[in-house]
Amino acid sequence: MKQQLIFGIHAIERFIKQAPQSVFSISFLKGRLNPRQQALLDQARSLDLQVELVNKSVFAKIDGNHQGVMAMVEKQKDLSEADLLKIAEETANPLFVFLDEVQDPHNLGAILRTADAVGVDAVIIPKNQSVGVNATVRKVACGAADTVKLVVVTNLVRSMKELQQNGMWMIGLAGETDKTIYQQDFSGAIGIVMGAEGTGLRRLTREACDHLAAIPMVGSVESLNVSVATGVTLYEAFRQRNL
Template identity: 50%
Template structure:
């Protein structure tokens, strides 16, 4: 059986609450009896999940990162594939909101982007298979459960995926600091694919050329750009604001 490890209170709590059937075993730190861990154990008990006590040192050896005294051994979540995208877009209709991450390589940033995507009601998150990070333990921990519920699709050809979305009636908006118009000047009320570039380098040339238009976040300070996960949250909730106002 292929399994993966999810660790951290929020991430483990989320998978126990949403998909307890995926949890093969739960490892918890000996001697911990605080309320947050009790809540996790209560979820495990209600779903008859097997629980194993381990010392902190043993848990430290199981994963890299702060496990907060709890690690879940789980079956992988159902994978979304490139061919699933048209059905997801069709089901969302005029409310389609696609987040495209062009070359994000930091798992902490991907996890934070997925968390914002879940909160904003994103239809799917798209990323290229090459030169970008995929789902993993750190992503699951930072995403706090969002990685289990937001469709995440890695595609072999990002430009082709953008073109397919355009053919389906989705406007592709690329975020770039050199854009003439602010994001707040753009109409984001219809079906939108929001493209965020990689940390530092931004969007690749072909990705930029296949956007319907570019937009920027106005920057008043001396720093020229925001962290990609912070910028993603700001941009997604501008879409949410416009749609609630329309």
């Protein structure tokens, strides 16, 4: 059984709430605990979870704000192309998000958190040149890494085309179009396609989209961070789909 590390109070609180049976152990930084740490410790003990008080050196391997708490949990099952088609077939008017080689874990975590908030049915990433779920992603996602279906595919464009053949429309976010997200129809079975940090959509990914739409901007910056752009677009889709 594969294990993975998660850290941060909120991320661990959410994981315990959703899947306490998948927690192997929780470690706290030895010393006086603050109220939130103590509450988490009490909750873990009430559930008979394995609890450890460890020295600062144990937390040194964590690259991020661990807040004095980390846990070893069961690694969630990876979803693949076959799972993606099944989700699409079993969901009425699914809303998917395709991420074209997003590599910053903070961006993926933020996107998963927004995807959870608006009810996205799946987030799809390519197997190569893309960040996967790690401890930083889990912390930023605040539990959404375990509630949003994350599907890893071998070829992003091929998966997009397979879903298009099954009636899904692909809408890519790109600056080189006069059509804005507020003029775009997000009803029905929709895949929102977002490009990587800095480079945007790759050529083949852009060409595979049925429509391109832009976020209107009046300031001096040329583009938004990919997680911010995804959030803006998802909430416009949410607004249209819940009128």
